[in-house]
Amino acid sequence: MAKTITRQEPALGVDAELARRLLGEMLLIRRFEEKAAEAYALGKIGGFLHLYIGEEAVAVGATSVLRPDDYAISAYREHGHCLAKGSDPRRAMAELYGRRDGLSKGKGGSMHLFDRSVNFLGGHAIVGAHLPVAAGVGFGIKYRGGDQVVVCYFGDGAVPQGEFHESMNLVALWKLPVIYVCENNRYAMGTSTERALAQTEIWQFGRTYGIPAERVDGMDVLAVREAVGRAVERARADKTPALIEADTYRFRGHSMRDPAGAVYRTREEVEREKQRDPIALFRGYALAAKLVTDDDVRTLEKDAVDRVDEAVAFADASPEPPGEWLFTDIYGEPPREA
Amino acid sequence: MAVMTYREALNLALREEMRRDPSVFVIGEEVGLYEGAYKVTQGLLREFGPRRVVDTPIAESGFTGVGIGAAMTGLRPVVEMMTFNFALVAVDQIVNTAAKIRYMSGGQYHVPIVIRGPGGPAAQLGAQHSQSMESYFYHVPGLKVVRPTTPMDAKGLLKSAIRDDDPVIFIESETLYNVKGDVPEDPDFLIPLGQAIVRREGTDVTVIAYMGMCYRAMEVAEELAAEGISVEIVDPRTLRPMDTESIIGSVRKTHRAVVVEAGAGFAGMGSEIAAFITERAFDDLDAPVERVTGANAPMPYARNLEKLKTPSKDRIAAAVRRVCYANGG
Secondary structure (H helix, E strand, O other): OOEEOOOOOOOOOOOHHHHHHHHHHHHHHHHHHHHHHHHHHOOOOOOOOOOOOOOHHHHHHHHOOOOOOOEEEEOOOOHHHHHHOOOOHHHHHHHHOOOOOOOOOOOOOOOOOOEHHHOEEEEOOOOOOHHHHHHHHHHHHHHHOOOOOEEEEEEHHHOOOHHHHHHHHHHHHHOOOEEEEEEEOOEEOOEEHHHHOOOOOOOHHHHHHOOOEEEEEOOOHHHHHHHHHHHHHHHHHHOOOEEEEEEOOOOOOOOOOOOOOOOOOOHHHHHHHHOOOHHHHHHHHHHHOOOOOHHHHHHHHHHHHHHHHHHHHHHHHOOOOOHHHHHOOOOOOOOOOO | OEEEEHHHHHHHHHHHHHHHOOOEEEEEOOOOOOOOOOOOOOOHHHHHOOOOEEEOOOOHHHHHHHHHHHHHOOOEEEEEOOOHHHHHHHHHHHHHHHOOHHHHOOOOOOOOOEEEEEOEOOOOOOOOOOEOOHHHOOOOOOOEEEOOOOHHHHHHHHHHHHHOOOOEEEEEOHHHOOOEEEEOOOOOOOOOOOOOEEEEOOOOEEEEOOOHHHHHHHHHHHHHHOOOOOEEEEEOOEEEOOOHHHHHHHHHHHOOEEEEEEEEOOOOHHHHHHHHHHHHHHHHOOOOOEEEEEOOOOOOOOHHHHHHHOOOHHHHHHHHHHHOOOOOO
8 A cells, every 4th residue: 555656757647738737837836936035035025934945846746636626735835835726826925925915815924825716725834733624624525525635735844743643543534535745855944854753754654544655756746746646536536545755855944034954954965955856857857758848948937937026016016904904804703802 | 491401401502503504513522422421412423423423532632623624614513622621732723723714814714613511610620620721712812712601501602602603612511511490492592602691680799700600609699688788790601702891881880890710810811800890990990899719729639628729609708798898898
């Protein structure tokens, strides 16, 4: 049941259109994050900002096998998951800017993107806490007799939390259509998996709980797509949950307050990992397989730049939320207390 | 109207709401096969089946999160905490997720969940199983907190809580489950959240109390009537949102207030009530607001010490006499 897969070539079911879509979405996320970093440096974005640069293949590959009515939920490094699920980059950027046209009206911020229109259930910033919530979404699907699935993204940092283990147990016990995708970027903030986990092969926890599990190259968008695709198929068929460990790496620090990310890892390691850049890898593959042309790539790159420029302009132009919004959206009806 | 126990009233509320709305389900430890540690869910598994009466392993954080995820996507879970003390294990789910989803999502998602179970001082259950839990929750914007004193309130408020679109913390009491009272059988009978009730009318002093302390205050009021002191008792029923208007209205009439609470007094419910009475009705007061609270100590096991921990009738009576500047106060 549990196994490690290697890339099969040529990947099944990849046509030119899909290749352009996968590449385009990864480029969009990359560009979005680069511009977010710029905006942070300019003081346009405050608080914590966790960039997804380097990990784009996970969100894009996983989402590529989902239907619009499937759900996704994530932690606080979630811009990529939200955009991949189909959110408008303009409204996502406006949320980072804390503006009224943001997805959450500016009340959520970078760590709390939510988008009901694409079934994106947030942006949760207490490590591990959204894993049981994902199980609940799966519970709801099964309760209603639906055939949707929920994909729950989390980092290796969530694995030592109790809620990871409670969630694995519950989805296996109750057979819930939840696909847990662990983005193992090897560091929970500055703590490496070796320093945090007695079992560093995270997918092996699937065995413990009787959940189909596998480890996948998280820098390979097609490998992620295939692994999550298998899990989605099982989940739709008979509600079988899954645990997928995507071996990935963040090229930037933990957050913008950890710009170099080099205290706890060597510069050599970072440079070496950058050779596994998921965008460069897939671009190279798609060009060699003649799925895309150089022109296609240039067009996709320009599209990403244009869409993100537009998102930044939109965010900049969006007004701040009005003061009275401080007290809205706390309760369904206005609170009685001031 | 029928006479039934507080436990039966809760059970009836659950049955009625589950019959009325197929999105309502009950989840928690021992709620199904065992029929509830305190038998509040007795018979539900038989009537509604395991799809809607869900036994969980001991994983409060996990199954509370399950409730939240189900609620975000359209269901109405009633999560039972075997005792509310166990809710502390799930406090992050309740405080950081359930209470904040509506706000953080800018109103896109909401969490219509009820988290219910017994809390407050019980009988010799010791420090970890016998304490007032409401203070951990009523501080949090986004949560509603209910403490139903009578069987009628238990039914009417639980039904309103289940129909409410926000997370509701609904804390019952082990010591009240066998209390009997009149309960309307009408399945449309509701008591709105956020409405206090005057349990006893009086003219000299307002006593604000709920749950076991309310019953105790009623006895004290009866005894003080013989001394010529007329006590009005206001039961807030919902602690958040609190019906401050009713409390202030009563204080404006009596000009004196005593707040009784079972929990430790430091930064307790009494502090908040005393503060808003002082802020809003200072000129109406003929005496400082008194608080009669649980001792600032964990709950001891020994029976004699346990008695010292929660407010006694004598302490309540003494406080009432003091604000009335009466003998023995």
